[in-house]
Amino acid sequence: xxxxxxxxxxxxxxxxxxxxxxxxxxxxxxxxxxxxxxxxxxxxxxxxxxxxxxxxxxxxxxxxxxxxxxxxxxxxxxxxxxxxxxxxxxxxxxxxxxxxxxxxxxxxxxxxxxxxxxxxxxxxxxxxxxxxxxxxxxxxxxxxxxxxxxxxxxxxxxxxxxxxxxxxxxxxxxxxxxxxxxxxxxxxxxxxxxxxxxxxxxxxxxxxxxxxxxxxxxxxxxxxxxxxxxxxxxxxxxxxxxxxxxxxxxxxxxxxxxxxxxxxxxxxxxxxxxxxxxxxxxxxxxxxxxxxxxxxxxxxxxxxxxxxxxxxxxxxxxxxxxxxxx
Numbered sequence: 001x002x003x004x005x006x007x008x009x010x011x012x013x014x015x016x017x018x019x020x021x022x023x024x025x026x027x028x029x030x031x032x033x034x035x036x037x038x039x040x041x042x043x044x045x046x047x048x049x050x051x052x053x054x055x056x057x058x059x060x061x062x063x064x065x066x067x068x069x070x071x072x073x074x075x076x077x078x079x080x081x082x083x084x085x086x087x088x089x090x091x092x093x094x095x096x097x098x099x100x101x102x103x104x105x106x107x108x109x110x111x112x113x114x115x116x117x118x119x120x121x122x123x124x125x126x127x128x129x130x131x132x133x134x135x136x137x138x139x140x141x142x143x144x145x146x147x148x149x150x151x152x153x154x155x156x157x158x159x160x161x162x163x164x165x166x167x168x169x170x171x172x173x174x175x176x177x178x179x180x181x182x183x184x185x186x187x188x189x190x191x192x193x194x195x196x197x198x199x200x201x202x203x204x205x206x207x208x209x210x211x212x213x214x215x216x217x218x219x220x221x222x223x224x225x226x227x228x229x230x231x232x233x234x235x236x237x238x239x240x241x242x243x244x245x246x247x248x249x250x251x252x253x254x255x256x257x258x259x260x261x262x263x264x265x266x267x268x269x270x271x272x273x274x275x276x277x278x279x280x281x282x283x284x285x286x287x288x289x290x291x292x293x294x295x296x297x298x299x300x301x302x303x304x305x306x307x308x309x310x311x312x313x314x315x316x317x318x319x320x321x322x323x324x325x326x
């Protein structure tokens with residue numbers, strides 16, 4: 001609260017003299033007081049200033065909407081279980097506030113995003129990671145009664161899964177900036193790993209995950225220093241999406257491209273045999289391939305390797321399911 005000014009005796013006498021002689025009127029002071037009351041003040045915390053504009057946060061939300069859709073498709077295929085991922089919020093905090101909001105234990109995935117400098121964090125909380133582990137080990141996707149630290153085997157599986165999740169982050173960011181996410185470390189206790197100073201401003205993207213009855217969270221923490229070289233591209237991307245309109249010519253080109261036919265082929269595996277065995281091959285002979293039954297197959301578009309797929313049946317027809325980009 002603003003302290004009231006204390007007038008000296010001489011100033012009080014001079015003020016009374018001005019009022020009595022008509023040089024100053026009481027109404028002037030009342031009007032000034034009313035004008036001051038009409039002013040609206042906004043609190044500003046100088047310890048945590050806003051570094052990201054609303055447009056930049058909105059663009060980050062749009063980018064991760066695309067990421068959430070890609071991740072939903074990937075997890076549903078990878079786990080063979082319906083999984084839904086959505087962006088819940090995009091906000092800016094200090095790094096210390098973010099760390100305090102993270103439960104312990106959790107899975108803190110520290111990754112780099114070259115060519116950006118510094119490190120970012122992807123936090124996969126227990127309500128997401130434990131049902132995923134249970135599904136991967138043949139369970140029904142249940143949450144354990146008590147949260148615990150992961151075993152070495154579970155940690156190895158989680159590392160492989162999170163590496164694949166980060167590959168979809170690269171795909172979602174392609175329109176704005178080409179990054180190469182690479183997992184650097186995994187930590188269970190968030191208080192033991194400081195990627196930036198506690199007072200550094202970070203953008204936190206929170207995604208909600210739904211696996212059956214279990215709801216979990218995935219949090220991305222991007223320090224301002226890491227995103228600083230990308231911010232200009234983010235602003236341009238937002239402005240472009242606001243003003244861009246698809247022309248009739250572009251619509252026509254897209255229409256005919258979608259009508260084009262392409263050759264798709266799936267390689268079941270390779271086998272190496274002797275020439276004499278090849279010459280004696282006949283119907284009913286069995287060749288041992290280099291692929292396991294549950295291993296992903298390679299799918300080619302033309303002569304380009306594009307997808308990792310699983311073979312199966314759909315309504316008594318042979319079919320494939322796309323699991324990931326190759």
